[in-house]
Structure formats: structure tokens, C-alpha cells
Amino acid sequence: MDKIYNYLESNWNNFLGRLKEFLSIPSISTLPEYKKDIYRCAEWLKRKFEELNFTKVELIETRGHPLLFAEYIPPSPKLTVLIYGHYDVQPTDPESEWKTKPFEPTIILDSIYARGASDMKSQLLAQMFATEAWLANEPLPLHLKYLIEGEEEIGSPNIRSFLENNKEKLSADFALNCDAGIHAPDIPSITYGLRGLAYFELELKGPKQDLHSGLYGGTIRNPIHVLCELIAKMHDDKGRVALPGFYDKVLPLSEEERKLLSQVPFSEEEWKNITGVSQLYGEEGYTTLERVGARPSLDVNGIIGGFTGEGAKTVLPSKASAKISMRLVPNQAPEDIEESFRQFLQEECPPEITWKLELHSSAPPAVMNLNTIYMKSAENALEKEFGRKPVFKREGGSVPIVAWIKQILCIDTVMLGFALPDDCIHGPGEHQNLKVLKRGARVYANFYQELVKNRSI
Amino acid sequence: MDKIYNYLESNWNNFLGRLKEFLSIPSISTLPEYKKDIYRCAEWLKRKFEELNFTKVELIETRGHPLLFAEYIPPSPKLTVLIYGHYDVQPTDPESEWKTKPFEPTIILDSIYARGASDMKSQLLAQMFATEAWLANEPLPLHLKYLIEGEEEIGSPNIRSFLENNKEKLSADFALNCDAGIHAPDIPSITYGLRGLAYFELELKGPKQDLHSGLYGGTIRNPIHVLCELIAKMHDDKGRVALPGFYDKVLPLSEEERKLLSQVPFSEEEWKNITGVSQLYGEEGYTTLERVGARPSLDVNGIIGGFTGEGAKTVLPSKASAKISMRLVPNQAPEDIEESFRQFLQEECPPEITWKLELHSSAPPAVMNLNTIYMKSAENALEKEFGRKPVFKREGGSVPIVAWIKQILCIDTVMLGFALPDDCIHGPGEHQNLKVLKRGARVYANFYQELVKNRSI
Missing domain, CATH: 3.30.70.360 (Alpha-Beta Plaits)
Known part of the structure; x- marks a missing residue:
């Protein structure tokens, strides 16, 4: 893994340049006036997979915004991984409350500020960066299928029928979904439930x-x-x-789940700081973490x-x-x-x-299986990087694809991403912590290693 | 009066041309981007008084939009009348629901459609037209003081202090306020209360x-x-x-007032037709006319x-x-x-x-005195034109100037106007019935006659 880690380290500045390019494209899916930018964004992404010398790279038209499908087929793969991401972002209103321009990515201290920085262009690119680091150094005995949509922020209206009509093409052992977060900069976490x-x-x-x-x-x-x-x-x-x-x-x-959730480090004070409210409020009889997830x-x-x-x-x-x-x-x-x-x-x-x-x-809501070798691989990869076991969380957000992949392709998903709770996703001032992102790229790279190892056992 | 009525009749088309000019100016007081149009409108009106050879015509600056003051002083006036009007109009949104353009006045059947047609450019111009008809034919032994503001639709923020600082200049026996309506095309009415x-x-x-x-x-x-x-x-x-x-x-x-209000012809069905709702709703224990006024x-x-x-x-x-x-x-x-x-x-x-x-x-709310010679003159003028006594109503709208004129100048107001309840004022498709407006111009002319006569008794 050292060579791979070295690659990530020595190419980090190139990677940041690429990320800035990606974040500069206003790929807002809900507003019709950005249709051209959505295309430009999908084509930009397509070129990146072509540069990785993928076996197959396709831009697939839908009734709405295009899907990107990219496939890497090694000689004798040990596993097939379906990697999901989205390249579209939310609108930027209220624009007056941004301190930087939402489509002029700006690095301040340890973070990059832009619409889509955290949700989820950084996550997607960091995962692809891990793939690149492997391919540049060692043979990767995993069959990779990337499925990247441009309509997640408008509720993924067209991907469901694509899944239904392309079961064979998309078949895999499990899915990796990078549209996810981490509990805190030094507390690794795995989201196993989504609303x-x-x-x-x-x-x-x-x-x-x-x-x-x-x-x-x-x-x-x-x-x-x-x-x-x-x-x-x-x-x-x-x-x-x-x-x-x-x-x-x-x-x-x-009771077991309430216990699991109660182990997630949580501070009411921090929740108040992030939201700026003087007191929390919600359904009686539940903790904040229970209410949210x-x-x-x-x-x-x-x-x-x-x-x-x-x-x-x-x-x-x-x-x-x-x-x-x-x-x-x-x-x-x-x-x-x-x-x-x-x-x-x-x-x-x-x-x-x-x-x-x-x-x-x-x-639909989704709860993922905690007892697969894929989940264990993610757990190990996080533990290696952060020096402690991840906590298991249920998130309040919705990622419809997770339930649909389960229903239609009959495979489980592992969510692995590095957005922080205070990254202001969907709001003004969205940003991604770059230190955490770099650790994330290492985790993604290590996750491949763990998968190969666990599959070989 | 015949010569005066003839003047109104034979100059009607000229009058309509002038009304169209007035209605074409988008004098929207609440939106800053129309500030120039407000000025253009005030200046247009100033020229009209100059054309009437008034003794004094002044455009008076305020902190907001300008006031117009115009004075006609005959040799030996029997009475002084303060005539109030406003030249500003409401915004036009939702513009998509207009069938004609709000600032391209359009005559369809008996009505003229434009923003401000009913509230109150037509009323103001018809009253000035009556003055013109008099001055063209007979000496008018009334001292007229016109006070016309450009901020009625935004709550008249500057006229109050103008009243306070110009009591002498504005002193009069009573005020005529033309920002008013008529109950139905053939039912004359006088509004004696405002919310x-x-x-x-x-x-x-x-x-x-x-x-x-x-x-x-x-x-x-x-x-x-x-x-x-x-x-x-x-x-x-x-x-x-x-x-x-x-x-x-x-x-x-x-009980007396409830009786008076119960005599105003009123149809629930018509109220439903005008508003387009399937049933009325309001405070329990009161009739619709009581609720509204x-x-x-x-x-x-x-x-x-x-x-x-x-x-x-x-x-x-x-x-x-x-x-x-x-x-x-x-x-x-x-x-x-x-x-x-x-x-x-x-x-x-x-x-x-x-x-x-x-x-x-x-x-503040206002209730006017029903027992003055000014009110009687208005009653008589309406009865002569319509062949029946007017009904007395309390209106739901607000005309703040009425209470302020009472408080500051210590004079009562008579409201006399010819807007109909279904003229869509403040909404899309505002219009003024021109047949009713012509009768209105005759009433205004006759009102002068009645005032002179009653004052002489």
C-alpha cells in the first residue's frame, strides 16, 4: 500500500486542481437554465474515466440528465463492485449569504468552499483518485462499474428504470455508495440506515x-x-x-439499536452551534440522534x-x-x-x-446489512486510517438509490464518504474539509485492499 | 346646468383620450424602479391644472413622491372645497393573469381596462372634467383647493406632516374625496365609514x-x-x-346602524360571483356587509x-x-x-x-357626519342623476387621509366616487365602467350646483 499512499500524497495538488475544475461547473439539476452545464459536467467526468484507460465509458441519455457508466475489467477479478455517485448539485439560493462565490471554488484554511464541495463532488473525485492510485501502481483484481447520475438532487427520477432495464450490465457483488458522511474529523463512522x-x-x-x-x-x-x-x-x-x-x-x-445509537458520540451543544438555535426541538421520547435517523x-x-x-x-x-x-x-x-x-x-x-x-x-427508506465481508472491509479500512473502530449511524437524509439497488439488483450497499455534519450541504457556504478528504482517499484505496484480502480468505 | 351637461357630452371623446394618457403612465408608488414614472405622472397632472388656468399650481416635494397642490380662486367664493385624490397605483402582479396590458388602457364593451382605471385615475379625472365644464360655461363661485398625492397606495407616509405644516393653506369648509365607489351601476351610494x-x-x-x-x-x-x-x-x-x-x-x-346597513341592497350570490368562492366565511354573528365595513x-x-x-x-x-x-x-x-x-x-x-x-x-378608521349641508348636497346630486336616493355604506377599505383631515384640519369629508365593487381594483384586470363614469362626471358637476344652492339658503 505504501506506493499507493505515496501516489496519493505526491499527486495531491494535481488532484486539487482537478477538483476545482469539477466544482466550477454549475451542474444544478433542478433549474432548467443549467441544462448545458449539466452536460458539460457529465462530459468532463467522462474524459476523466477515459484518462484512467477504463475498458468502457458511456454517456447514457435519459429523459432528464445523462447518466455516466464506466467499467474497468481486469483479467481475473475477485469481485465486482458497483460504485455509485452523482455529479449534480443543489441550487445556490440564498446567494447573498455565501461568503465566496458558489462556483468559484476557494480554499480557506483546511476547507474548499463551493456548491457541491461536500455533496458530493469531492467524495466522488477522491474515490476515483484512489482507483487511479491503484491502477498507476499495482494490478487491481476488482471489476469496477461506476454508475454516476445527474439527477440525485431532484430525487433520481430516471435511474430506477435504468436499473430495471440493465440488471445484467449492473450486476455486482455489492455497491459502494460515496454519497455519505463521517461523524467527526477523527471519529470514523458508517451510515447503515437512511430515511x-x-x-x-x-x-x-x-x-x-x-x-x-x-x-x-x-x-x-x-x-x-x-x-x-x-x-x-x-x-x-x-x-x-x-x-x-x-x-x-x-x-x-x-433496545439493541437504541444502545448502538447511544454509543455514537453526540453533543447537544455542538448541534446547537452548527444550526445556530438556542434549543433543540423534536418528537417527545426520543434522543436527537434517534429523531434524525x-x-x-x-x-x-x-x-x-x-x-x-x-x-x-x-x-x-x-x-x-x-x-x-x-x-x-x-x-x-x-x-x-x-x-x-x-x-x-x-x-x-x-x-x-x-x-x-x-x-x-x-x-423508500433503507437499512443496510452490518454483517457482510464488504461492511467488514469498510470497517477495517476506516480503523486502519483513523486508529479506532467506526461508529454505526442512521442518517436523516435520503439516498433513494440505496433501496432501489437492493430491490432491483438484489445487492447490498456500503456507504463510505467523508462529508462532515457541519459542511453546510444544501445551504450557503457549503465546503469540504480537505484534511479529512485526504484521509478519505487513503481509506478508499485501503478499502480495495481489504476487499481483495477478505474475498481471498 | 344644461350647457355644462352638453359640454361633458360633446367633449367626452377628448376626455377619454386624456384618460388613456393618464392611465398609460405606470405610476406604481411601491416599487422603486417606477420613481421616474411617478414624477412623469405628477408633471402630466400639473399641466392639466395649468390648462384649466388655475390661480396656483405647485408640485411639492416630500421625502417620498411629490404632492400636487392646485388652487382656483374666484372673486367672491361662497365656499372653499378641499378636493383630495391620488395619482399613484398598485403593482400589477400577477401580470400573467391580466388579459390586457395593465399600462395599455383598452376599452372593451363599456369599460376601460388598466391598472389605476378604477382606483382612482378615472375618478380624479372625471371630477376635474366637471370643474372644466363649469369653468368653460359659468362662473363657479367656489374656492377649490386640489391636494393630490402620489403615495396613497403605500399608506400616505408623507401627507400627514404636510397637513400639519400647512393648515392655513389647506383650510376649507369641507373636503371632497373622490377615492370612493358606488354600490351598483344603478344604485347610488355614499360611503360614510372607512376601516x-x-x-x-x-x-x-x-x-x-x-x-x-x-x-x-x-x-x-x-x-x-x-x-x-x-x-x-x-x-x-x-x-x-x-x-x-x-x-x-x-x-x-x-341597532339603528345595523338597520341602515341592512337596507343596502346586497346579494350573497353576487358576492360569491365576484370573488369566485363557493361560500362566504367570516366572524360569527354578523352579516357580510357588517363584516366588511x-x-x-x-x-x-x-x-x-x-x-x-x-x-x-x-x-x-x-x-x-x-x-x-x-x-x-x-x-x-x-x-x-x-x-x-x-x-x-x-x-x-x-x-x-x-x-x-x-x-x-x-x-385610523373614520366615520363621517351624515347631517351636513355638504353631505345633503352630495345626496341631492346623486338623486338627480340616478332618480333615487343613495344608500349609505361603510366600506372595508382604508383611506387614511379622511381621518387625518378630520383630526388635523378639523373638517369633515364627503366621499363621492364611481368605482364599482367588481372593478378588480388592486387585482389583475382592473377596469372602470365608462357609462357609470359619465354619470359620475355629471354628478360631480351637479354637486357644485347643489353646494352653491344649499350654501345660499
């Missing part, structure tokens, strides 16, 4: 057009009021989601209605709408949750207000 | 920046949730405003928070804000209402969410 997602847009309509609030105020329903009343009713006063039947299928947390939640992600410009306009608006997402845990299915939401609206929305509910994206 | 206003902007702040809703959702307060909960608590389930002490100073409606109300005029672009973004937002206005009735003072609102927020907002409340504009 699912059901992301909705709800629109209410009252009067047929905007009215003068003086002439009509107090005589008809205001759709903003009704939207607010509905949102207020979506939680009870104990912080529980109040949609009918919402918790019906939720698997209770076992093992309990479902509902958040309004956006709301708009009426006059929102500068100053005053005395309008009684015709419409109001909200983006509302729910994070799900086993065994909640997005389909059941949509049903539950529709029932709630049916029961609670007054008849003179019409409502329209659209499901933007959804993902 | 007051307190217009606020409320901003809530939770986490120090936008966070990933998966990683943090369910563990800290979401400011959109809190804003919605607060808004939901602002009314009880009987449609009453639930701020502490909100109704404390509200004068109860007398004689009872206070609270409306959220706008709300915004989090991600409101296209598609999905899984954000737990840092901020959320709402524009909230309350319509007040005698004797509610905007200052007391602000106090009541602050107390509510103090009590109801959870401690980890910080709130900021700004008062954008305010106006």
Missing part, C-alpha cells in the same frame, strides 16, 4: 383572483390562512406528525403566497402553496404516506378552498 | 442558515412551521381575531419562506416572513393594535425562534 422521502407540492386556491383585502377581508376564506392552519395541524403539540395513520407501519426501535419527520421546505415584494400591498390572495417533505423510516412506503396526506387534506381543508397535491419525488 | 389599517411585516428566524432537511429535520424548530402556527392562532374557530385585547375598544354597532379583520397579504423555485429542494429554512394587515373600526387605534400584536408574539412565539415586527403603514 426515505416523500416530497410534495401543495397548492390551495380560494377566490378566483387576488382581491382588495379591505373590500373583502373578513368575508371570505384567505387561502394563506387555510394553508397555515393546515400546516399547523400537521404536527401535534408533542412534535409528532399528525397525518392519519402516519406512524402505522413505523418499525419500533429495538430512526424517526420520521415532516418539514415545510418552502412556502409562498400573495404579495412578497418590497413594502405593502393590501391583497387578499387567490393562491398559496407550499413544498412539504416527509422523511420516512422502515417500513413506511412513500405511496402509503401520499395516501395519508391526501386523506388529511380531504378531512381538514374547508370546502371553499380547492387543493392540488403533486408528488415531486420519493424514495 | 382603519395597520399593515405589518413579520419576520421569523430559526437556524442561522438554511439546513439540509434530511440531516436536521425533526430535531430543531422550522421557522415556517412556527410562522404557520402563529398565523393559525391569529383567528379563533368562530372567525374572530385572536390577538389579546383586539376587540377591547371596538364600538358596538347600534363595521367589523375589524386580519388578513395575511403575503407569505414567503424557504425554497420557492421550480421543483424540489430539501431545505430546512433559516427564515420565514409574512405581510399581515388588520382593518380597524372605530375606536381601534393602530398604535394599540401594534401593542396587541407584539404581546401576542411575545406570548406565542417559541423562545428559539426570534421575531421582528415592522409597521409598514397605518391609518
